[in-house]
Amino acid sequence: MDNHGHPPPYGYPNPYAYPPPYPNPYPYPYSSYPPQSHDPADPRPPPPPPPHATTPYSPYPQNSSYPFNYNYSYPPPPPSNPSEYPPPQQSHAYPYPYPYPYSSYPYPYPYQALPIKDDPKPDSPHTSPYPTLSDLMNNTQISDNRPNTPPLLAHSNSVSTEERQEDFCGHSSHHSFSGFENSYYDMGGSPKLSAASSDDSLYNQSLQIVPVQSKGSLKFLLLHGNLDICIHGAKNLPNMDMFHKTLDDMFGKFPGNVGNKIEGTMSRKITSDPYVSISLLNAVVGRTFVISNSENPVWEQHFYVPVAHNAAEVHFVVKDSDVVGSQLIGVVAIPVEQIYTGEKIHGSYPILNNSGKPCKQGAVLTVSIQFIPMEKLSIYHQGVGAGPDYIGVPGTYFPLRKGGTVTLYQDAHVPDGCLPNVMLDNGMHYANGKCWADVFDAIQQAKRLVYITGWSVWHKVRLLRDAGHSHETDFTLGDLLRSKSSEGVRVLLLVWDDPTSRSILGYKTDGVMATHDEETRRFFKHSSVQVLLCPRIAGKRHSWAKQKEVETIYTHHQKTIIVDADAGNHRRKIVAFIGGLDLCDGRFDTPHHPLFRSLQTLHKDDYHNPTFTGSTGGCPREPWHDLHSKIDGPAAYDILTNFEERWLRAAKPTGIKKFRSSYDDALLKIERISDIIPMSGAPSDGDDNPEAWHAQIFRSIDSSSVKGFPKEPKDASEKNLVCGKNVLIDMSIHTAYVKAIRAAQHYIYIENQYFIGSSYNWSQNKDIGANNLIPMEIALKIAEKIKANERFAVYIVIPMWPEGNPTGAATQRILFWQHKTMQMMYETVYKALAEVGLEAAFSPQDYLNFFCLGNREAIDMHENIVVSGIPPPPNTPQVNSRNNRRFMIYVHSKGMIVDDEYVILGSANINQRSMEGTRDTEIAIGAYQPQYTWAKKQSYPRGQVHGYRMSLWAEHTGTVEDCFLQPESLDCVRRVRTMSEMNWNQFASNDLTEMRGHLIKYPVEVDRKGKVRSLPGHEEFPDVGGKIIGSFIAIQENLTI
Secondary structure (H helix, E strand, O other): OOOOOOOOOOOOOOOOOOOOOOOOOOOOOOOOOOOOOOOOOOOOOOOOOOHHHOOOOOOOOOOOOOOOOOOEEEOOOOOOOOOOOOOOOOOEEOOOOOOOOOOOOOOOOOOOOOOOOOOOOOOOOOOOOOOOOHHHHHHOOOOOOOOOOOOOOHHHHHOOHHHHOOEEOOEEOOOHHHHHHHHOOEOOOOOOOOEOOOOOHHHHOOOOEOOOEEEOOOOOEEEEEEEEEEEEEEEOOOOOOHHHHHHHHHHOOOOHHHHHHHHOOOOOOOOOOEEEEEEEOOEEEEEOOOEOOOOOOEEEEEEEEEEEEEEOEEEEEEEEEEOOEEEEEEEEEEEHHHHOOOOOEEEEEEOEOOOOOEOOOOOEEEEEEEEEEHHHOHHHOOOOOOOOOOOOOOOOOOOOEEOOEEEEEEOOOOOOOOOOOOEOHHHOEOOOOOHHHHHHHHHHOOOOEEEEEEOOEOOOOEOOOOHHHOOOOOOEHHHHHHHHHHOOOEEEEEEEOOOOOEEEOOEEEOOOOOOOHHHHHHHOOOOOOEEEEEOOOOOOOOOHHHHHHHHHHOOEOOOEEEEEEEEEOOEEEEEEEEEOOOEOOOOOOOOOOOOOOOOOOOOOOOOOOOOOOOOOOOOOOOOEEOEEEEEEOHHHHHHHHHHHHHHHHHOOOOHHHHHOOOOOOOOOOHHHOOOEOOHHHOOOOOOOOOOOOEEEEEEEEEOOOOOOOOOOHHHHHHHOOEEEOOEEEEEHHHHHHHHHHHHOOOEEEEEEOOEOOOHHHOOOOOOOOOOOOHHHHHHHHHHHHHHOOOOOEEEEEOOOOOOOOOOOHHHHHHHHHHHHHHHHHHHHHHHHHHHOOOOOOOOHHHOEEEEEEEEEOOOOOOOOOOOOOOOOOOOOHHHHHHHHOEEEOEEOOEEEEEOOOEEEEEOOOEOHHHHOOOOOEEEEEEEEOOOOOHHHHOOOOOOHHHHHHHHHHHHHHOOOOHHHHOOOOHHHHHHHHHHHHHHHHHHHOOOOOOOOOOEEEOOEEEOOOOOEEEEOOEOEOOOOOOEOOOOOOOOOHHHHO
16 A cells, blocks of 8 residues: 555555564654646646645745946947848857856956966865765865956946955955956966967958947846857957067077077967957856967867856957966956847847957957847757657767667665566556676676776676676686686776876875775786776876976776677677776665675675775665666767777876877777677667667767767868867766756656856856856746646755764765755746746745655664674764664766656766866767657656666655646655655664665755755764755865856
């Protein structure tokens, strides 16, 4: 029986083999809501109940908002028929993924005022946040230098005192143009990617320049949609390269041959190397490539930029890129009011310096810009489109691949009978995959190749651990790979090289991240398995400071396994695994997520809990929850391409090896192996097969980590790449998330290790640089549905705290940014409710909820816990966790399910590190079954994606209920939240009881106005300490966002 007193929709026995704690995990009464009259075949969700049927809270007054007033001279709308530039050519960088990765101030604080000249501090320690950051960062030294830069534009002085005083712990957060003094100087600009240029004939035409016009005030308007921008070119830019000009004057006095040897060809004029950044609210959303040595550059570069910003202006910031940094040339600011109607404007605008005056007489930038609001973007109006014309996520490096199969995994292993049967359409039942068992079988059956990428790969890990594989449970990954290699299979491992892990002249260090990279390399040293430890390096044209930042802070985070498999008829095909699971210690777990009971069985010799330091005898392990997948079909070949591009880049000879006549790159030439089916012939099922899948591969990666990107940045758009500072970037993971969120019609379910973003819309700390759009897009999706009087729900599952010591500086900072992200989202939802007068009828948590996972085990009389070593001192996290027998389940997942029809999962977290493309390298897959979409069925789809979501919910809640079938419904939202609140009470209680459900309400208080505060009486995490809403501790920003 369920809690409604009705039989459950899925009859199944108690899924847990442990002694049953009690018959029903949710025995407490909760309110049920009257059934609504609604046709189940109607694809539209039922309307929300009227106010009298909802929680009877008294209404709150609506927050008043006020405009920010500035006095400034603006260009008027440009002439309707500009003649100085032709229309933009269709060289699309589509779609520009999001607020641009390379802020103009990348080091050490993204949005802090920095000098033009690099000021590296080589002795400042850095580390990477995977998996633990904590104590190492306590001694991090950060430069707090703030140059006295004058305001860029004169009108910045008119910012209200209230706005300019918005400081927090010594950091200012200025709005609008007052932020320019911090934003438009960058560092780290060593020799740049250049594109050949010359003065084009169109510059000789007479220019019709838009004059400056006074404007009384600025209106902040929500730009939610896409900006279609073309930066055509500039004319009469000043020569900012005074260093070379001085050298020119100096060496010009010497004989010509001496001057040429010292300075190069003296006949060529040395001048500015301009580029243009496009920004909203200090978030850079686009950037042109650098044109070397030109005062009249022509870009003709097109951007199609998704935006979700409350902004007053669009800024075009013209800079000169130099070896030692970048200098501001000037700015063109176009008021949002001029473009808000959707009219396309096109003109040449004066480029103003930091005094609000033209940077040089006749200096102009010619641009065109058009805003397309969400309501006019039909691609986002009905989820996954129906029919063969649907192209998936447009403008990405890898296209949508049709056909094949996708297997979805939860956790490393799901024992038989562990979870209930979930019913699908056509009388089918959802079948849970066994991830690591399938990985073992795939490697064992490979005949040609096994390629593995990983953040960590440990040769000692055991993939099989249950009784069904008793004869193979002692077979380690290292044994398996060496065995296959000895059979002639090409085995290649591409593993991140942790810079803190070294083996030099017999001296060995394990490394801060304990990735076992050197240990694994040594294990395979005398075998034919090839291990390539791949450091995360910046491009050689980056500054020394930027190179050190990338090498010490960022990682290679992709997790893929690629094998050949039997395709029938004596042919082989490519199959790939992709997701969040690394092949290393601490990852093996089941939906039970035991704390103590498996320490002498499944997790013998695999104890992992980085929260604790020192003795851990008798302490709980850290349970691990993750998502993974297997791709069998054309998309698997794109994962192979990713491996090949990365391997060729990492294996490129350096130093003295460059002079060898040839080298073996170790990669098999697939096209030369006759029995391996090429991608063009990869087996795929047509759309008429109801179980067929369509899949698309996405990445976060840049040209310093792959071989094969265009050498000239002007050619980036041909591959749907974007230009960064001396680098080309694939940012398609972020593009895919934004597209899926915008297209969602009913609900969004997210599991992710981190959830930080849209800092440009936070109440404070707007300029830290966490500019990915994902949190803001989710909040605006909810707001859109509220205004349309339609139900919509978002469920977000994150870890209780980031892995490591929750009191550590870096962990507390991450929690602080996470709190700011939550606060921004809930306030956005509340404002939407208030706009339509529903703030008394509904609360923000009727639409948006955050959860975490935890477990608690009652004492088992038959339990045998072996305590070794010196026992930990009393009142420590170890002792408290052992005595209370509770611990969080670490959510390492990186996935999103939308409307039971579309799933994204991979290695990418929802933070700037994973989404930017120039930080951690990531890979993900987006997939759906074309026969199981809302557009196709015109009702709730009940395919594999639905089964996957229902199975995850069964794991987390310990049950399956009817309301889960309509996750957007108010009944479901409130029921799941009630379950999670009861689980939190059980987890936090002083009374020790067995937990069956693991889903816990994230322990913060959200009031009716969307304010997020500490939960009274639970300001810190149980047992381990650390403020739940985090604290602002000054450490390296790029480390924690």
